[in-house]
Amino acid sequence: MADSVPGKLTDFTNQPNKEVTSAFLFCDPCYQDGDKKEAEGFCVECQHYLCDQCFKYHCLPKPMKHHKLLWKSEMPKRKVDESLSQTCSHHEGEMIKYYCKTHETVGCNSCMIIHHKPCLEICTLTDIAKDVELSPAYKEFCTRMETTKTNLEDQIKTARANIAISRSCRERALYEIKKLQQKINMQFELQKQELEKEAEEKENNEARKLKEVEDSANNTKNVLDDMKEDFQILQETKQSKQLFISLKKNQEKLKTLEEKVADIQKINKVDKYCFIPNKFLTSMLKNVNALGELYVQGETVSEDDLKSFYGNYPEYGMPRGCPISDENVIMLDTIYNRIRLYAVDEETLVTEKELTSCPWDITAIDEDQFALTLPNENKIIFMSVEDEEIIEDHEISVGARCEGIHFAEDKLYVACSKPAQVLTLNTTGTIIKCDTKYQAGEQLFQQPAYISFHDEKQLICFSDRKASCIVTMATDGKVQNVFRKEDWKMPLTVRINNDKIATSDFEKLRTSIIDLSSGEIDIDEKFAFIFTKNSEGISKSFTCFFSTIEEDSDDE
Numbered sequence: 001m002a003d004s005v006p007g008k009l010t011d012f013t014n015q016p017n018k019e020v021t022s023a024f025l026f027c028d029p030c031y032q033d034g035d036k037k038e039a040e041g042f043c044v045e046c047q048h049y050l051c052d053q054c055f056k057y058h059c060l061p062k063p064m065k066h067h068k069l070l071w072k073s074e075m076p077k078r079k080v081d082e083s084l085s086q087t088c089s090h091h092e093g094e095m096i097k098y099y100c101k102t103h104e105t106v107g108c109n110s111c112m113i114i115h116h117k118p119c120l121e122i123c124t125l126t127d128i129a130k131d132v133e134l135s136p137a138y139k140e141f142c143t144r145m146e147t148t149k150t151n152l153e154d155q156i157k158t159a160r161a162n163i164a165i166s167r168s169c170r171e172r173a174l175y176e177i178k179k180l181q182q183k184i185n186m187q188f189e190l191q192k193q194e195l196e197k198e199a200e201e202k203e204n205n206e207a208r209k210l211k212e213v214e215d216s217a218n219n220t221k222n223v224l225d226d227m228k229e230d231f232q233i234l235q236e237t238k239q240s241k242q243l244f245i246s247l248k249k250n251q252e253k254l255k256t257l258e259e260k261v262a263d264i265q266k267i268n269k270v271d272k273y274c275f276i277p278n279k280f281l282t283s284m285l286k287n288v289n290a291l292g293e294l295y296v297q298g299e300t301v302s303e304d305d306l307k308s309f310y311g312n313y314p315e316y317g318m319p320r321g322c323p324i325s326d327e328n329v330i331m332l333d334t335i336y337n338r339i340r341l342y343a344v345d346e347e348t349l350v351t352e353k354e355l356t357s358c359p360w361d362i363t364a365i366d367e368d369q370f371a372l373t374l375p376n377e378n379k380i381i382f383m384s385v386e387d388e389e390i391i392e393d394h395e396i397s398v399g400a401r402c403e404g405i406h407f408a409e410d411k412l413y414v415a416c417s418k419p420a421q422v423l424t425l426n427t428t429g430t431i432i433k434c435d436t437k438y439q440a441g442e443q444l445f446q447q448p449a450y451i452s453f454h455d456e457k458q459l460i461c462f463s464d465r466k467a468s469c470i471v472t473m474a475t476d477g478k479v480q481n482v483f484r485k486e487d488w489k490m491p492l493t494v495r496i497n498n499d500k501i502a503t504s505d506f507e508k509l510r511t512s513i514i515d516l517s518s519g520e521i522d523i524d525e526k527f528a529f530i531f532t533k534n535s536e537g538i539s540k541s542f543t544c545f546f547s548t549i550e551e552d553s554d555d556e
Contacts, residue, residue: 396429
């Protein structure tokens with residue numbers, strides 16, 4: 001063994017809570033003096049290992065006269081924790097000798113005088129500790145220790161098993177990602193090969209055609225060269241009569257050659273082409289902000305029941321819009337990332353504007369002003385119509401996947417699906433309120449979708465596509481009601497009119513009418529797109545996109 005450095009702990013010192021064999025136990029007093037002597041005994045009170053000589057004289061000083069010594073065969077293999085020593089940690093030099101039954105705590109003489117003087121039940125450790133190993137409390141404590149140890153060992157095994165499960169999940173996820181990549185690559189390669197084949201066929205056809213043109217032009221040129229040479233010879237030899245005859249005889253032949261040249265000029269062209277990407281594909285790539293998701297599977301959810309976050313949008317691609325004035329209406333195109341301005345009276349397209357990603361929902365702000373959500377960019381864009389042009393005013397970042405949007409009383413109410421929350425904010429982007437939980441602290445949403453506002457009742461109404469419910473909430477965040485129906489399958493878009501809420505059931509293609517007063521839900525098998533709060537003035541061609549509750553409205 002290497003020599004120890006005075007004042008420095010080494011691996012073979014008698015450190016508490018470290019199990020070591022007797023070969024590594026040394027006399028503590030001697031070791032402190034820099035001398036390593038093998039321990040031959042142990043003092044229980046001092047918690048010191050002692051060599052032969054220290055053991056022999058340890059009890060001679062009066063303070064140590066009653067210390068309990070253990071021979072080498074009896075001494076523990078390691079020291080107990082220093083906090084369990086009989087020496088009082090609060091009063092230096094004093095030993096713990098008493099137990100207060102009132103406070104269930106031990107202490108020295110000073111402890112009892114200072115802190116436990118009024119206590120009536122104080123006894124000595126000699127009395128209370130007698131046969132402690134036989135007491136029910138000690139036996140129960142030992143049982144609990146064993147149970148806790150068993151539980152910890154089980155948790156260690158579980159943790160190791162969970163590590164393997166986590167590794168397996170990662171490997172499987174990476175395998176599925178790679179499989180998706182291979183599928184995409186394979187499909188891309190097939191499409192690429194088809195385009196390459198088409199391009200090659202185009203090139204071969206053009207090359208074949210142009211080779212024929214070249215050959216025809218060469219043959220015609222040879223005929224013309226021979227004719228020209230004949231005329232030159234006759235001219236040089238001054239054979240005027242034959243020159244005249246050749247002139248007359250070759251008039252038709254030259255005309256035929258000229259026609260041949262004209263025909264060659266007509267077909268001596270090439271079809272220029274370039275590659276134009278599939279517009280739908282490029283649009284889709286803009287709208288996809290992830291390959292997929294790492295879905296945390298609940299214990300009660302089987303793999304067959306898993307439904308991707310991105311598979312929860314049956315209304316994707318369906319037209320939706322909002323009237324922004326008596327004359328104009330804005331329609332959203334989620335497929336091609338565009339918004340279109342239509343004139344209601346003429347029912348014609350006035351103009352359109354391409355966006356950076358998929359527009360999801362829209363709300364009117366003021367006449368000719370509106371705001372729309374871009375969920376894949378976590379932002380809201382404010383726009384206006386000026387001189388039949390769509391102008392972008394400003395945008396605000398929401399910091400969440402914002403989908404449904406509604407403007408009322410100078411505030412924006414926004415339903416965000418990831419993370420699940422409903423935001424109340426002003427038009428500059430300042431968040432006034434963020435609702436995520438019930439008053440009791442439970443999670444309020446699973447995946448909020450669309451949102452509306454009842455001006456008179458000061459009521460926010462939103463749909464939850466994952467929980468298949470409609471929720472009404474006061475502006476202070478207090479939930480008023482949660483509407484559910486057994487056979488509802490993803491009730492989504494919502495619109496409040498008087499005391500009725502209309503919602504579209506996209507799974508079953510029907511409309512539900514909720515009576516706010518009675519809570520009753522009526523089913524209308526006629527399916528309607530309900531994407532706006534107002535449809536007055538909209539022509540017949542647009543009413544399917546701006547459905548109203550005609551039977552119950554007084555002003556329609």
